Amino acid sequence: MKKSHTLILLGLLLVALIGTSIYLTKRPPKEDVPAEVNEGKIALSQHDREDAVKMILESKGNTLLFERGEDGWIVNGDSSITLDESSVKDLEYSFSNMYSEQIVEENPQDLDKYGLQKPLAIATVILKDGTEKVFYVGNQTPAKNTYYLMVKEDPKVYTVWMNHGNHFTASLEDFRDRSLPNVDTQQLSYFKLERQEQPTIEIALNEEESEAKAYGVGIWNMLQPYRQIHTINTEEFSKQLEKIPSFKVQDFIEDYPQDLKKYGLDQPSMILQMKDMEEGEVHLLFGNEYDNDNLYFKLADRPAVYGMKKSSLEILYTLEPFAVVDKFAYIVNIDFVDQIQIQTKDKDYSIQLKREIKKAQEEGKEDETITTYFINNKEVEEKPFKELYQSLIGIMVDAENKETLEESPEVSMAFTLNVDPKQVVVDYVPYNRDFYAVFRDGTSEFLASKGQVTKILTRLEELSK
Structure with a gap:
């Protein structure tokens, strides 16, 4: 393709894109209404939605009276019935913007074949200037996408889009708000x-x-x-x-x-x-x-x-x-613990955390807390001690305790804290061959496997030597 032809084509494409952009920017916003093409059809009702002050639906022996109040529509005078806003707007739309798909018969002699001798519904709208419009809804047409309809004081039988028929024959339940209070x-x-x-x-x-x-x-x-x-x-x-x-x-x-x-x-x-x-x-x-x-x-x-x-x-x-529920038998931040006393049938262990405050040498810097760890007065390095501590607070319960037992512990762990409560006692009482009943402050609600406690005692003995 020649260079001049290429430039012309690009210019045309640019004009087309600009034109499309202007159209998309300037075109009127699309109304939120059912898909219905009204061009070339007969207008049966046209008015501003806000002009309607009453809407009345009579069908199946029931009457729905919608009245416009300061805060919106009220049905049958009962403000406690919360209405679905979009459903009521759909009804407003049908009254304010209804067109006929076609005239079926100009002066019918037999209304029964259209379901209009005894209409499925009578729909009435009253406007703020006192104007009253009444519509009679008959059967669905064989195509099922339209309804037969008549207008008061007009002998013709029309067909209207199915949305209008559905709105006019709707029950109270169709207009009610089904949402309920919810939480995040x-x-x-x-x-x-x-x-x-x-x-x-x-x-x-x-x-x-x-x-x-x-x-x-x-x-x-x-x-x-x-x-x-x-x-x-x-x-x-x-x-x-x-x-x-x-x-x-x-x-x-x-x-x-x-x-x-x-x-x-x-x-x-x-x-x-x-x-x-x-x-x-x-x-x-x-x-x-x-x-x-x-x-x-x-x-x-x-x-x-x-x-x-x-x-x-x-x-x-x-x-x-x-x-x-969290499955920890007892979990507490190590910074809140000053001492742990562990008693078993064979031996007692005293765990201490001694803290010393090292003042900051430079202005603006925080003091440093230096902690030293002891088991039965023997100093223990930080890494193995913290591994032991993680095991102590990492004992997990396996099930609920459904039995009432006397608190006769095989293993007892008393935590002395520097915050409230100042002391927490966790006792491990034999439940059966495999489990301990975990007592905390005199109450047992869970079971923990004996193996967890045995491993801790074994490691505790190793570090105390």
Whole structure:
């Protein structure tokens, strides 16, 4: 191709691109309405959406009266019924911008064949200037993409796009907001799950400041069901939270029930409370099952009874406290420990951490803490000592203790701290051949394998020699 031809072609392409850019910039925004082409059609109703002050739908023996208030639309005079904004806008659209696909018959003698002798629905809109428009909705056409429709005081039978027919024959449920309060589980501050014949799980954000939180340790505390407060395994708890669904209404059962007992909500089978740090809150009460996999439920602060799929709540039925609790028998930062006394059947061990403050020699620099480690008065190097300490606080529990035992320890570990509480005692009481019952401050809730403790005692003896 010659150079001159190439330049001309490039110039034309540039003009085309500029033209396209101008068009995309200047063209009017696309309206959020159903896909319907109105060019060349007959306008049946055209007005500004905001002009409508009342919309009335009569079908199947029921009447829906929408009235525009200061804060939006109210249905049947009941402001407690929350409406789905997009669904009501769709209805506004049908009243304000409706075209006929075609005139089917100018002066019909038989309305019954169109379903208009006894219409499926009568749709009325009243505008703020007092104008009233009434539409009669008949059957769907054989093509199923349009409805037969008549306008009051007009003898013609029209067809209109299916969206209009669907909007005019909709029930109250179709206009109701199905969303429910939800929380941001990434910012959870409180969780409480009460279930019949299962332990209550109560978890709250740990308000105490600690360096461990930066590593995901000790963010939450488990307040129930255990007698003592235990920290939560952050990673595992977060995984379980991800399985909790975003709550939505499946069925609207009864708005103002007189008897909660018939739904099993007088004594709920399950109660869920969740709060987040942005003041989001969920408080749901669950009752009886119905229609196989459905469950009655209600919000604690609203009278209405709803329904949702029970299968979507599986995690709430199967969640076990032991699955999310931290498994450490006792974990504490080494900087908070001054002394550990370990007593066994055969020998006692005294572990000491002696600290000395070395003043900074230069202004602006921090003092240095020098720690020396001793086992039975024998100084131990830092590396092996810290390895031993990691083993001590790394004892993991393996299961819940379901038995009541007398606290007669085979091994006892008493931690003397420089912070509150000043002392914590962890006792290991024989449970069976393989496990110890772990007692902490006189209470045993978990079991730990004997092998873990035996390895620590063996290493302790080696370092003490």
